[in-house]
Structures are given as structure tokens and as C-alpha cells.
Amino acid sequence: MPLQTAETITVGSELTRGQSVDTHSALLARTLGQAGLRVRFQTSVGDRLDEIAEAVRTALGRADLVVVTGGLGPTLDDLSREGIAEATGRALAEDPALWAVIEARFRSFGRVPTENNRRQAFVPQGAVALDNANGTAPGLRLELGDKAVFALPGPPSELKPLLESEVLPWLLKRQGRHARSRSLQCYGLGESAVDQALKDLVPAGDTTSLAMLAHGHHVEIILSALEADPAAADAKVEALEAAVLERLGERIYSLDGRDLAQVVIDLLKEQRLNLATAESCTGGLIASRLTRVPGASEVYDGGVVTYSNSLKELLLEVPPFVLKRAGAVSKDTALAMAVGLARKLDADFSLAVTGIAGPDGGSDEKPVGTVHLALASPSGVKHQRCLFKNSDRAGVQSRAAQAALWMVYCALAEIEIPEEGTDRGGYQAAD
Amino acid sequence: MPLQTAETITVGSELTRGQSVDTHSALLARTLGQAGLRVRFQTSVGDRLDEIAEAVRTALGRADLVVVTGGLGPTLDDLSREGIAEATGRALAEDPALWAVIEARFRSFGRVPTENNRRQAFVPQGAVALDNANGTAPGLRLELGDKAVFALPGPPSELKPLLESEVLPWLLKRQGRHARSRSLQCYGLGESAVDQALKDLVPAGDTTSLAMLAHGHHVEIILSALEADPAAADAKVEALEAAVLERLGERIYSLDGRDLAQVVIDLLKEQRLNLATAESCTGGLIASRLTRVPGASEVYDGGVVTYSNSLKELLLEVPPFVLKRAGAVSKDTALAMAVGLARKLDADFSLAVTGIAGPDGGSDEKPVGTVHLALASPSGVKHQRCLFKNSDRAGVQSRAAQAALWMVYCALAEIEIPEEGTDRGGYQAAD
Numbered sequence: 010m011p012l013q014t015a016e017t018i019t020v021g022s023e024l025t026r027g028q029s030v031d032t033h034s035a036l037l038a039r040t041l042g043q044a045g046l047r048v049r050f051q052t053s054v055g056d057r058l059d060e061i062a063e064a065v066r067t068a069l070g071r072a073d074l075v076v077v078t079g080g081l082g083p084t085l086d087d088l089s090r091e092g093i094a095e096a097t098g099r100a101l102a103e104d105p106a107l108w109a110v111i112e113a114r115f116r117s118f119g120r121v122p123t124e125n126n127r128r129q130a131f132v133p134q135g136a137v138a139l140d141n142a143n144g145t146a147p148g149l150r151l152e153l154g155d156k157a158v159f160a161l162p163g164p165p166s167e168l169k170p171l172l173e174s175e176v177l178p179w180l181l182k183r184q185g186r187h188a189r190s191r192s193l194q195c196y197g198l199g200e201s202a203v204d205q206a207l208k209d210l211v212p213a214g215d216t217t218s219l220a221m222l223a224h225g226h227h228v229e230i231i232l233s234a235l236e237a238d239p240a241a242a243d244a245k246v247e248a249l250e251a252a253v254l255e256r257l258g259e260r261i262y263s264l265d266g267r268d269l270a271q272v273v274i275d276l277l278k279e280q281r282l283n284l285a286t287a288e289s290c291t292g293g294l295i296a297s298r299l300t301r302v303p304g305a306s307e308v309y310d311g312g313v314v315t316y317s318n319s320l321k322e323l324l325l326e327v328p329p330f331v332l333k334r335a336g337a338v339s340k341d342t343a344l345a346m347a348v349g350l351a352r353k354l355d356a357d358f359s360l361a362v363t364g365i366a367g368p369d370g371g372s373d374e375k376p377v378g379t380v381h382l383a384l385a386s387p388s389g390v391k392h393q394r395c396l397f398k399n400s401d402r403a404g405v406q407s408r409a410a411q412a413a414l415w416m417v418y419c420a421l422a423e424i425e426i427p428e429e430g431t432d433r434g435g436y437q438a439a440d
Numbered sequence: 441m442p443l444q445t446a447e448t449i450t451v452g453s454e455l456t457r458g459q460s461v462d463t464h465s466a467l468l469a470r471t472l473g474q475a476g477l478r479v480r481f482q483t484s485v486g487d488r489l490d491e492i493a494e495a496v497r498t499a500l501g502r503a504d505l506v507v508v509t510g511g512l513g514p515t516l517d518d519l520s521r522e523g524i525a526e527a528t529g530r531a532l533a534e535d536p537a538l539w540a541v542i543e544a545r546f547r548s549f550g551r552v553p554t555e556n557n558r559r560q561a562f563v564p565q566g567a568v569a570l571d572n573a574n575g576t577a578p579g580l581r582l583e584l585g586d587k588a589v590f591a592l593p594g595p596p597s598e599l600k601p602l603l604e605s606e607v608l609p610w611l612l613k614r615q616g617r618h619a620r621s622r623s624l625q626c627y628g629l630g631e632s633a634v635d636q637a638l639k640d641l642v643p644a645g646d647t648t649s650l651a652m653l654a655h656g657h658h659v660e661i662i663l664s665a666l667e668a669d670p671a672a673a674d675a676k677v678e679a680l681e682a683a684v685l686e687r688l689g690e691r692i693y694s695l696d697g698r699d700l701a702q703v704v705i706d707l708l709k710e711q712r713l714n715l716a717t718a719e720s721c722t723g724g725l726i727a728s729r730l731t732r733v734p735g736a737s738e739v740y741d742g743g744v745v746t747y748s749n750s751l752k753e754l755l756l757e758v759p760p761f762v763l764k765r766a767g768a769v770s771k772d773t774a775l776a777m778a779v780g781l782a783r784k785l786d787a788d789f790s791l792a793v794t795g796i797a798g799p800d801g802g803s804d805e806k807p808v809g810t811v812h813l814a815l816a817s818p819s820g821v822k823h824q825r826c827l828f829k830n831s832d833r834a835g836v837q838s839r840a841a842q843a844a845l846w847m848v849y850c851a852l853a854e855i856e857i858p859e860e861g862t863d864r865g866g867y868q869a870a871d
Binding site: 035051222353 | 478797
């Protein structure tokens with residue numbers, strides 16, 4: 010019988026004390042969803058044996074699959090092994106073969122295991138150890154009739170690979186299903202607008218699914234298909250992708266999870282062009298996003314942060330009368346910044362941003378959230394005016410940076426952009 | 441009898457589907473901890489009536505206080521009211537006075553309530569409505585003998601004020617306690633080093649507590665005291681703060697939760713000085729952190745992102761022979777960048793950063809994570825070399841930006857810094 014429902018348990022007193030935010034539960038839910046399981050409850054519990062055991066017992070009483078993360082380390086407050094043994098009534102015993110594997114892993118890291126590490130070789134009776142190539146704590150899988158329990162290490166660099174290599178494949182095999190998924194990135198529409206545009210694509214009860222994740226300045230669309238036949242899963246997810254592209258068209262800038270800055274860098278590399286930036290209200294955020302991409306230096310030399318008027322004059326030679334007449338936040342200043350940057354750095358694309366991030370500095374004519382973008386290139390100088398409503402300072406900066414990268418993307422992908430920006434953000438469906 | 445234990449329940453299918461990360465549970469845990477309650481379990485559940493009711497029933501069976509967030513909106517999948525009523529066996533009835541309050545709130549927002557909003561005026565028998573000044577969904581408090589249930593709206597802008605105005609004061613009164621807490625920010629020590637240095641300050645069973653929160657490039661230390669007498673709580677938390685300052689001294693740069701960039705901006709304002717930046721490996725991140733602070737423009741004019749050697753020559757007039765002989769990542773280049781920046785922009789402080797963020801570009805002599813900082817000011821040019829081990833590209837950039845801001849902070853606060861950096865990060869206790 011296939012597994013239908015799941016419960017996840019994240020273990021650690023840093024969670025129940027509020028010292029850490031639990032990001033694992035969301036990752037686990039997405040992974041389990043790929044195998045067609047529905048998560049009923051997500052539980053966090055501190056490092057106490059009685060409470061871990063209680064959480065596992067409760068979870069096994071109400072879900073087919075239980076996934077425990079954390080609490081598999083070598084220290085005395087790592088108690089997930091003991092909690093699972095107690096909840097399932099299985100004795101915990103040392104597995105000598107597993108201890109040999111752990112010792113070898115330590116040697117490969119150039120370290121020597123302590124006597125404490127021996128605890129990591131203990132497994133509940135009947136459990137299978139899962140090889141953890143990125144750490145010393147093995148994962149565990151324990152089948153209990155129609156149900157199953159996984160125990161996985163807490164560090165993300167160990168958890169993620171084990172989910173991919175051990176949990177998802179086992180689940181798909183157990184379910185007799187093949188999963189395919191894709192992550193599309195969409196610019197300029199809010200979550201509810203994307204939902205509205207796509208909601209009839211997946212009929213109720215279908216084996217495909219479509220989920221929206223709002224990321225502040227864009228919306229991620231996750232397509233997935235779950236089929237007995239792998240070719241059918243491929244075909245389903247491809248058909249769904251084609252349908253999404255038909256509806257959202259040019260607003261989809263990435264079919265493989267890449268960030269917009271990464272997409273821009275990749276297009277610049279392909280077209281052997283380079284970029285320079287002049288930032289006022291975004292204050293270095295665009296430069297920072299570009300330089301977070303490994304290898305950005307091939308196509309991005311840098312730029313200037315001209316936060317004050319005097320630096321706009323000094324570094325970009327924006328004429329003082331432009332600043333005086335039109336104001337620092339204006340089409341004329343944005344154009345002058347882009348042209349000044351082009352003259353100074355001689356890049357193929359010269360991008361300039363000026364705006365009002367707030368909380369102060371707004372007026373009726375130019376409210377907080379007003380941003381002017383300009384892009385100078387051999388094909389001319391383009392301008393766009395955006396208004397980012399209902400955003401705080403960091404939100405305006407973040408959305409302005411995304412809009413500016415979008416402008417470069419459109420130039421590279423030969424997409425026309427309107428003079429007035431249309432970004433409605435990923436979290437601003439209502440404005 | 442005081443409440444001892446708590447369980448929190450966050451409601452929303454976006455959580456159980458993995459589309460959102462649950463940040464509320466950590467916030468709730470910290471708030472409840474301030475009132476001396478220990479959170480045993482944190483549960484998330486989707487928008488299904490039977491499962492919400494099951495979560496509330498289970499929680500009431502194992503904790504003194506249950507706090508439910510989310511699911512109080514007007515739509516048909518907002519089912520927390522119904523779930524609590526079902527779990528506690530209390531009938532749900534419309535409260536006409538509450539409906540009048542909700543209607544008035546809508547009018548004050550310039551909106552008209554729909555018939556659906558009427559659902560928000562239903563309360564379980566015996567529950568007290570909590571006025572929500574920032575939204576239309578009232579919170580609820582239901583006392584059940586020795587136990588109690590709170591239901592709070594999900595949007596953070598509504599949840600946080602209600603925790604402060606309704607939940608924490610009620611709890612403290614119920615417990616007969618006064619809580620005081622402070623948040624200190626510490627640079628240059630890992631979480632475990634801070635823990636090691638401070639762990640004997642709070643004896644077991646004491647009414648004060650001390651918690652460490654690792655934030656990547658710094659560690660937050662939260663001090664709290666819980667006393668029947670408010671003056672005693674004040675005195676306790678002050679004594680604890682003094683003891684922490686005695687041990688960690690100059691490494692504490694903020695006693696009130698302010699970020700290092702904000703502290704630097706504030707000190708610059710106080711001392712009527714200004715700052716300019718020249719960034720290579722941090723690629724605009726320092727500028728971006730400074731300009732995220734409202735009013736930064738008073739003391740920060742901007743700077744340059746000189747990611748390539750050619751821009752270091754063009755914008756900062758770094759002599760080509762320096763770049764050639766010492767390399768772009770070197771003490772000499774950092775110094776030349778700072779001096780060039782000072783000459784160009786004439787700021788009181790000219791900060792320069794160059795380093796290897798990785799993943800490529802490292803060597804035995806200059807491994808990934810090597811960063812040179814230089815700060816030119818009227819009192820001379822200072823240099824510091826840092827090595828950020830065990831960090832990915834974003835981690836090196838983040839820690840380098842923090843180290844650079846720390847260098848400016850030390851100059852403003854007249855703290856000596858060593859030639860070799862000692863940042864061990866907030867999350868790199870082991871390196």
C-alpha cells in the first residue's frame with residue numbers, strides 16, 4: 010500500500026527556545042510532496058528524551074511516514090536515536106560494521122573519532138543505516154509494517170544530499186512512482202496574479218501539481234509530476250511547463266532555478282558583453298547581487314555608488330543644473346547617470362538607478378517607492394519609471410534592484426519594456 | 441498556579457506544503473520564554489478543520505498554554521476559530537459587539553467588510569476578543585481552568601503588536617512576574633566561544649537567563665530576567681549586562697539590538713564625520729548595508745565597486761605595478777585602494793576591501809577567504825588581513841563586509857585592532 014501521509018519532526022532546543030528558525034520542515038515538506046505524500050503535521054521538539062519519544066509516538070499514531078531530523082550527533086544531548094528506539098519499542102544496539110564505516114569517514118576527514126562518536130554507531134533493532142558522505146552521523150531508516158521512520162542529520166549540508174540520495178529514491182520506489190519537477194522564475198506579477206493565471210492548468214485529482222512560492226521580488230513556480238512511468242512523468246511536466254510559458258511568456262526568465270542576476274551574467278557571457286552599474290537608492294545592492302554569482306568578474310567590472318548629489322557630479326559628471334531642475338530622482342538624472350557611467354567606464358551596458366527608498370524624502374509628486382532606471386547601450390539609452398507601493402525601505406531597494414536587473418535582461422533577451430514599470434512584486438499581490 | 445509549559449501551533453497549508461518557512465514559532469518561543477514558559481512542542485498544520493482541531497486537542501493534553509497563529513482571516517479556509525471550538529467543546533457564536541468593532545476597523549481603513557468578514561466576529565463560548573489595531577481579525581483568549589488558549593492572526597505586522605500588547609502582559613500578570621530583556625551584539629567570537637565565556641554567569645535555577653543567537657557574521661546575546669518585583673528585574677538584567685561587558689568588553693558593539701552598519705552610521709553622525717567605500721570582493725555589500733540604514737546619506741556619500749583590476753586603476757589610480765607585483769589581493773593593493781579613494785572622494789574615512797571570495801581563485805599562499813582591509817583617515821592608514829575559513833562565497837563576502845564595518849567602528853570607538861583579523865563568525869565555532 011502506498012504511503013499517504015507524513016509527519017516531520019525537527020529536533021533541537023535552539024528551535025523550542027526560539028534561537029533558530031526551522032527551515033528544514035519546509036524543505037522536507039517539498040521533498041515528501043514530490044513523492045506524493047501529504048504532510049499532516051510538522052513538529053519541533055527540544056533535546057529531551059521523553060519529549061522526542063512522545064513526538065515520535067504521536068507522529069506514528071497519525072501518519073504513515075515519520076521523518077526526524079537533528080539529534081544524531083555524538084554529544085549527550087543528541088537523543089533522536091534513543092527517542093525513536095523508545096517510541097518504537099526497539100532496542101538500541103551498536104553495529105560494529107557501522108562503527109568501522111564511521112571510523113573510516115573520520116580518517117577521510119583527517120580527524121580521530123572520540124569515544125562519544127561511538128554513540129553514532131548505535132541503531133534501533135531492524136533499522137538500516139544510511140551512508141552520510143558529508144558528515145559522521147549516519148542516517149537511519151526503520152520500516153514498521155505499513156509505516157516507516159527516517160532519522161536524518163540536522164546540518165543542511167548533510168540533510169539535503171541524504172534527502173536526494175536516500176529518502177526520495179526509496180520513497181519513489183516504495184510508491185512505484187517517478188517524480189519530475191521544475192522550478193520557473195517569474196518577474197513582475199504578484200503571487201495571486203500568477204495563481205489566477207495558472208490555476209485551471211491542473212485539474213483536481215491530477216497527478217501533476219503547481220505551487221507558487223513568493224520570494225519578495227519574484228515568484229517561483231514549481232511544477233511537478235508523479236507517474237508510474239518515468240517517460241509519462243517527463244511528458245507531463247514538459248506539457249505543464251509549455252502551458253505555463255504560453256500564459257506567462259516573457260515574464261518567465263529562468264527554467265532551471267537560476268536567480269535573475271545569474272541569468273543576466275550568463276547572457277552577458279554568451280553574448281560577450283559587459284556591464285557597469287551606477288546606483289543611488291539601491292546603494293550597492295545590484296552590484297552585490299551580481300558579484301554574488303561566481304565568475305561574475307568575466308562580464309562585470311564594477312561601478313559606482315553615488316548616493317549623494319555631489320558624487321553624481323564628481324564620478325558621473327551629471328550636470329548640476331539637471332540635479333537642480335529635475336531633481337536627483339528623475340528621468341533626466343537617471344539618463345545623465347547612465348550616460349556619464351558609459352563615458353567613464355566604457356562598458357557595453359551602463360545601468361543607472363535613482364529613487365526614493367524611504368521612509369523619508371517622499372512627496373505627493375514623487376512618493377516613496379518612486380524609482381527611475383536608465384540603461385545606456387550601443388542601441389541607445391532606455392528609461393523606465395517604477396513605483397513600488399506598500400514596501401518598506403529594504404523592500405523598495407530590493408524591488409528596484411530586481412527591476413534594474415530585469416531591464417538588462419530584457420535588453421539581452423530582446424524583450425520590449427514599457428516606459429512605466431509593471432513590477433507588482435512577489436508579496437504585493439494587493440497593490 | 442503559574443503556567444509552566446507551552447505549545448505553539450502555526451496554521452497554514454503553505455507551511456505543510458513547504459511553500460513558506462515558519463518564522464512565527466521562533467518568535468512565539470522567545471516571547472513565551474520571556475514570561476518564564478518552556479515550549480515543549482511547536483506544531484504546524486494545514487488549513488483543515490479536523491487536523492487543526494486534532495493539533496489543539498493534542499496540545500492541550502500536554503501543555504499549560506497553547507498559542508495558535510494564523511487561520512483567523514475571513515475566507516473559508518481560515519478555520520482556526522472552528523478548530524479551537526471543536527477541540528475545546530465550546531460552541532462558536534457571533535458576538536454583535538465584536539462585529540461592530542470589526543466594521544469600524546474596516547471603515548477606518550477606508551474599506552467595506554464583506555459578508556465573509558462576519559466570520560471574524562464569531563468566538564468560542566467564553567473566549568475574550570483581543571483588539572487588533574493593525575488588521576481586521578481580532579485575536580482570542582480562552583481560559584480553560586488552569587490552562588489557556590490564545591488565537592492570534594498570522595500576518596507578522598498584526599502578530600507582533602498583539603504579542604506585545606495582549607499576550608506578554610497578560611502572561612506576566614498571570615504569572616505574577618515582570619520581565620526585562622536586552623539584546624547585545626558581539627563581533628569576532630563564535631557562538632561556542634561566547635557560550636564558553638559566559639556560561640557560568642547564570643547559575644542553574646536562576647531567574648535570569650542568557651541565550652545566544654548565531655547570525656552568520658555576529659552573535660546576538662539575549663539577557664533576560666523574570667522577577668515578582670519590577671525593580672528587581674531591572675537590577676538583575678543590568679547586573680547581568682555589566683558582567684557580560686566585563687568579560688567580552690570591546691567585542692560588544694551594541695546594547696540595544698542595533699546592527700553594526702547602523703552603529704557605524706550613528707557614530708559618524710555623532711562625530712560629524714563621513715565615510716566612503718571601495719569594494720572589490722564584497723562587490724557592493726558594504727555600501728548596500730550602509731544604505732539600508734535610513735538617513736545614511738548624511739554621512740555616507742557612496743563609493744566605488746572596483747571588481748576588476750582595470751577599474752582599480754581607472755577609478756582609484758592603483759598603480760599597475762602594485763597590482764602586478766603584490767597582486768589584486770594584497771596589503772599593498774588594499775592600501776593603494778584606500779589612499780586612491782581618499783584622494784578621489786576626500787571623505788574623512790576611506791575604506792577599501794579586496795579578497796578572494798571563491799569558489800575559485802585561491803592558492804596555497806592565498807587561500808579562498810583571504811581578505812585585506814584598509815582604512816585611510818586623518819590619523820593614518822590602517823591595514824588588516826583576515827582569513828575566513830569554512831565559508832562559501834556568500835559567507836566570505838558577508839564576513840568580510842562585517843569585518844570592514846568593524847574596522848570603521850573600532851576607529852570611531854578608539855579600539856585598537858590587530859594586524860591579523862580574529863573574526864570567528866557567528867556560525868563557525870569550530871574553525
